[in-house]
Each structure stands twice: as C-alpha cells, then as structure tokens.
Amino acid sequence: MTPVAPDAAWNRLLALAQRPGATAIRSLFSRDAARFEKFHWQACDMLLDLSKTAIDDAAMQALLGLAEATGVMAARDAMAAGERVNNTEDRAVLHMALRAPPGAGFKARRADGGVDDASADVDATMAAMERFTRAVHAGEIRSATGETFTDVINIGIGGSDLGPFMASRAMWHEGSPMRPLYLANADAHNWELIRPRLNPGRTLVLIASKTFTTAETMANARVVRGWLEQTLGTEGMRQHLVALSTNHKATAEFGVPSDRVFGFHDWVGGRFSLWSAIGLSIALGCGWDDFIRLLAGARAMDEHFLSAPPAANLPLLLALTTVWHVNGLGLDNHAILPYDHRLSRFPAHLQQLEMESLGKRVTKGGLPVKHLTGPVIFGEPGTNAQHSFMQLLHQGTTPVPADFVLIANPSHPYAGNHRLLLANGLAQAEALLRGRGEDEVRAEMTAAGKSAEDVERLLPHRVFPGDRPSTTLLLPRLDPQMLGQIVALYEHKVFCLGVLWDVDAFDQWGVELGKQLSTSILPELLPEGRVGAHDPSTAGLIGQLRAWQGLDN
Numbered sequence: 001m002t003p004v005a006p007d008a009a010w011n012r013l014l015a016l017a018q019r020p021g022a023t024a025i026r027s028l029f030s031r032d033a034a035r036f037e038k039f040h041w042q043a044c045d046m047l048l049d050l051s052k053t054a055i056d057d058a059a060m061q062a063l064l065g066l067a068e069a070t071g072v073m074a075a076r077d078a079m080a081a082g083e084r085v086n087n088t089e090d091r092a093v094l095h096m097a098l099r100a101p102p103g104a105g106f107k108a109r110r111a112d113g114g115v116d117d118a119s120a121d122v123d124a125t126m127a128a129m130e131r132f133t134r135a136v137h138a139g140e141i142r143s144a145t146g147e148t149f150t151d152v153i154n155i156g157i158g159g160s161d162l163g164p165f166m167a168s169r170a171m172w173h174e175g176s177p178m179r180p181l182y183l184a185n186a187d188a189h190n191w192e193l194i195r196p197r198l199n200p201g202r203t204l205v206l207i208a209s210k211t212f213t214t215a216e217t218m219a220n221a222r223v224v225r226g227w228l229e230q231t232l233g234t235e236g237m238r239q240h241l242v243a244l245s246t247n248h249k250a251t252a253e254f255g256v257p258s259d260r261v262f263g264f265h266d267w268v269g270g271r272f273s274l275w276s277a278i279g280l281s282i283a284l285g286c287g288w289d290d291f292i293r294l295l296a297g298a299r300a301m302d303e304h305f306l307s308a309p310p311a312a313n314l315p316l317l318l319a320l321t322t323v324w325h326v327n328g329l330g331l332d333n334h335a336i337l338p339y340d341h342r343l344s345r346f347p348a349h350l351q352q353l354e355m356e357s358l359g360k361r362v363t364k365g366g367l368p369v370k371h372l373t374g375p376v377i378f379g380e381p382g383t384n385a386q387h388s389f390m391q392l393l394h395q396g397t398t399p400v401p402a403d404f405v406l407i408a409n410p411s412h413p414y415a416g417n418h419r420l421l422l423a424n425g426l427a428q429a430e431a432l433l434r435g436r437g438e439d440e441v442r443a444e445m446t447a448a449g450k451s452a453e454d455v456e457r458l459l460p461h462r463v464f465p466g467d468r469p470s471t472t473l474l475l476p477r478l479d480p481q482m483l484g485q486i487v488a489l490y491e492h493k494v495f496c497l498g499v500l501w502d503v504d505a506f507d508q509w510g511v512e513l514g515k516q517l518s519t520s521i522l523p524e525l526l527p528e529g530r531v532g533a534h535d536p537s538t539a540g541l542i543g544q545l546r547a548w549q550g551l552d553n
C-alpha cells in the first residue's frame with residue numbers, strides 16, 4: 001500500500017461511511033456467506049466477532065489505511081521503548097512493564113535523555129509485595145491484637161479504586177484468603193455502610209493513592225485511621241496501615257511505616273495501575289498466585305498487541321470499529337454488556353479507562369481536533385441491562401454500538417442458569433441485527449387474533465428497525481488469566497484510539513478545574529463562612545444549602 005497522509009485516509013474512510021446503505025448490516029450477511037468467517041478473529045484465548053457491524057471489506061481496508069497513515073504501530077513501539085509518549089505530562093507510559101516477566105528489560109526514557117531500568121524497579125516492588133502478601137496469609141504478619149488479618153479495605157478513588165475493585169469482584173471466590181472491601185466515595189455514607197462489617201482487630205487498611213494528595217482518599221483515610229486508633233491506640237493503628245503510592249514523603253507524614261509503603265513510578269497512569277502496587281488488595285483478597293495469573297493474562301495480550309499484524313491485531317481492530325462508529329456513522333455512545341456477574345464492575349472500569357483517556361478536544365499539538373473523539377461509555381451486566389436500558393438500543397432514535405462479553409463455561413454448577421444467560425446475550429445481539437419488520441409483526445398479531453384495527457394501531461410500536469451494530473467477545477471461561485487478557489485488550493484499544501485521534505490518552509487535565517473550585521467553595525460551607533463570588537446559580541444553591549443547614553448568611 002502506498003503511504004497516504006492522515007487527512008487523505010480520513011477522507012477516504014468518511015466517504016465510505018457516507019455511501020448509501022452504509023449502515024445496512026443484514027445485507028452484508030446476505031451478500032457474503034463467509035462474512036462471519038472473515039470478520040471474526042481468534043487470538044490469545046478469545047474470539048472477537050465484528051461481523052455484526054456495517055464494516056465491509058472496503059471499510060476495513062480504509063480503517064487499516066488510517067491506522068497506517070496515523071502511525072499506530074510505530075507509536076506502539078515508541079510506548080514499549082519507554083519514550084515519553086504522554087507528551088502533556090512529559091512521561092513515559094509503561095504499564096506493560098508491570099506485567100512483564102522478571103528481568104524483562106523495559107526502560108523508561110528520562111527528561112534528560114537518560115534511561116531508567118523500569119523492569120528492575122518493578123521486580124523489586126513485586127518481590128516485596130509477594131513477601132508481604134504471603135506473610136499476611138501465613139499469619140506471620142498479624143494485627144495489633146495478635147489476630148490474623150481476615151479483611152482488607154482499600155481506600156482509594158478513580159484508578160486507585162476502579163481497577164482493583166473490578167478485578168477483585170471478578171476473581172474472588174469462597175476459598176479466597178481474605179475479604180477485599182473498597183472505600184472510594186468522600187461521602188461518609190459509604191464508610192457507614194462498610195464499617196459495621198469490619199472488626200478493627202482483623203482489618204488491614206490500604207491507602208491507595210498515586211499522589212497521596214487526593215482529597216477524598218485522604219479524608220477517608222483519616223476517618224478510618226481514627227477508627228483504628230480508637231480501639232488499637234496509635235502504635236497499634238500503625239501496624240494496620242499500608243500505603244500504595246509514589247509519594248513517600250506524604251505516606252511517612254501520614255504515619256505509615258516505611259516498610260509498609262509499596263511504590264510505583266509516574267510512568268504508570270492511574271487508570272492503568274491495577275497491575276502495580278495499587279493492585280495489592282487484589283493479591284491480598286484473591287491470593288498471590290491468582291494475582292500473578294492476572295498479570296500473565298495481560299502479558300499474553302501485550303505480546304499479541306506487540307507482534308500481531310494490524311489486520312489481525314485485536315486491540316487495533318476494536319479501536320478501528322470505534323472509529324467507524326464514532327467518526328464514520330456519528331454514533332458517540334457505546335454500551336459495555338458483560339454477560340457475567342463477576343464482571344459487574346467492568347463497565348465502570350472501562351468508563352474511566354476510556355472516557356478519561358479519550359475525552360479530549362485538542363490534539364497532542366494543542367489544535368482543535370477535526371473529528372469526534374471519545375464516546376460516552378456506559379454499561380451493566382447482562383441480563384440486568386435488558387430490563388433497564390436495552391429498550392433504547394433496540395428502538396431508540398439512534399443506534400448505540402454495544403460490546404457483548406460472553407463466557408462459555410461458568411465457575412458455578414447451575415448449568416440451567418448459565419444457558420439462560422448465554423441464550424439472552426446471544427439473542428440481544430441477534431435482535432439488534434435482525435430487527436422485526438412490519439410483515440412479520442402483522443402476521444404474528446393476526447395469528448394471535450388481534451383485530452385489523454389493533455394490528456395497524458400497534459404495528460409501529462412493535463417494529464424493530466434492526467441493522468444495529470454490536471461486537472461480541474467470546475471467552476472459554478473467566479479466570480484471572482482471561483480477565484488480564486480482556487482488561488489489557490481494552491487498554492491497548494484506548495492507546496490505539498489516542499493515536500488515531502491524535503490526542504494524549506494519558507493525561508486528564510479535565511479533572512482539575514472542579515478540584516480547584518471545590519477548595520474555594522469548601523470554606524464557604526463552614527459555619528462562619530460566607531457565600532463568595534460565583535455565578536448566580538452556584539451562589540443561590542450555596543445560600544439555600546446554608547439556610548437548610550441552619551447557618552446564618
């Protein structure tokens with residue numbers, strides 16, 4: 001293929017998406033009997049089916065042409081080589097180093113041009129985490145009351161909560177060594193829900209914060225530290241504290257003993273950090289060996305991403321499908337539908353991963369983007385989703401592309417339930433594709449004895465347009481290894497989209513303004529505070545809050 005400029009590749013793609021009938025998926029199946037064969041891929045241990053989208057051979061060629069024109073694979077290699085690809089924060093991006101085998105030799109490029117041995121640091125932290133986890137499980141590290149630790153609470157938010165929470169939910173089972181709990185929300189009602197289930201004498205407290213300055217996490221950490229101190233005293237409380245952070249000065253000031261601090265580096269983004277020290281709650285809750293299996297799964301996907309050709313590279317194919325939907329067809333919502341209850345936090349994790357990474361409106365060079373970027377991500381596990389928002393996907397005005405995740409073999413013995421689950425997942429995707437036309441509805445209603453008048457009145461409501469796109473990810477089972485694979489699949493998908501859209505997928509400046517404004521509002525909510533200079537709406541709301549709190553204004 002002759003190399004083309006990105007603009008030309010974009011134009012070619014957009015022209016194809018505007019062809020008459022470009023959204024007709026059913027006709028693609030009727031025209032091409034081998035469509036499923038052509039548009040599904042098997043790699044690592046999974047099957048990715050893109051055949052229920054409107055991408056045809058020409059569109060796929062154009063999408064791959066765009067990947068080539070924008071240099072996705074070269075950018076991937078630069079990331080793996082430790083180049084500072086997070087350009088607005090001037091940092092390398094090396095979450096792949098976290099799950100590589102010992103001595104993998106990942107290097108991080110420093111600002112002064114030198115290189116740091118990223119793998120050596122990872123190996124040392126992993127060894128310390130393993131020693132700690134095994135010692136806690138063996139009862140060699142005990143609580144201040146001399147008891148074994150049975151519960152571990154992770155206090156963190158964003159990437160320091162969503163990834164570990166999602167993974168623990170997916171991996172934990174009855175035989176797991178400890179009970180992992182997660183406290184994220186600054187709203188102390190969250191703590192009030194968790195506290196009655198905990199005995200301070202048996203609870204290990206992890207404070208997970210890359211920066212160790214996040215207001216919500218520090219507020220919760222102070223509350224929980226106070227709860228420990230009340231029963232265990234100051235010295236006893238310290239024996240229950242662990243910090244997962246890059247900020248050693250702040251962890252010491254908070255009172256965490258230095259041998260209980262597990263670190264990582266600025267080349268680990270928060271939403272990519274579950275593989276780092278931030279994942280300690282997974283290891284403690286689910287066992288060290290399963291944590292290693294999780295990492296090995298992610299590594300398998302890394303190897304696939306680093307070596308598979310573009311036309312068979314699963315993360316790139318998923319990213320290109322999103323480009324087709326968002327940019328080609330203007331569909332900027334995206335549903336994540338895991339048909340496995342253990343993946344119930346997976347949509348929430350992807351929400352941060354994708355929306356914080358790709359919710360950008362300027363290019364890496366600071367110019368306005370020419371195309372739509374990150375779609376709105378939402379989701380719920382099937383079958384629950386079917387009984388809430390799937391109506392809109394089937395009959396709403398605009399199609400919403402959906403990712404179905406189906407698991408062949410469950411880890412429970414209830415075969416009947418599992419068949420019901422799978423039948424529903426398959427049926428939803430089939431219904432979105434095939435729809436139900438007027439003739440079919442008319443015949444069904446007439447056969448059910450409806451009057452001609454009723455048939456005509458209800459017909460429009462009962463028709464399904466069909467041709468609504470979905471992708472399916474089929475897995476043989478959900479174990480830690482498979483979980484690692486699918487999480488890494490989406491991480492690399494996000495990376496590819498960052499390159500395709502030319503945005504920095506690793507910064508998150510958009511969270512800063514709200515944080516700043518909240519610190520100026522905070523004193524206005526003190527009893528002695530006063531409503532400050534705000535827009536009339538904010539000022540009015542603060543005034544009413546103060547009035548309802550019985551505070552003078």
Ligand SMILES: O=P(O)(O)OC[C@H]1O[C@H](O)[C@H](O)[C@@H](O)[C@@H]1O
Pocket residue numbers: 157158159160208209210211212213214217270271356508511
């Ligand atoms: O781990 P921390 O430093 O406490 O950060 C927690 C989270 O808060 C920030 O505001 C970012 O939006 C997230 O990307 C980050 O994961």
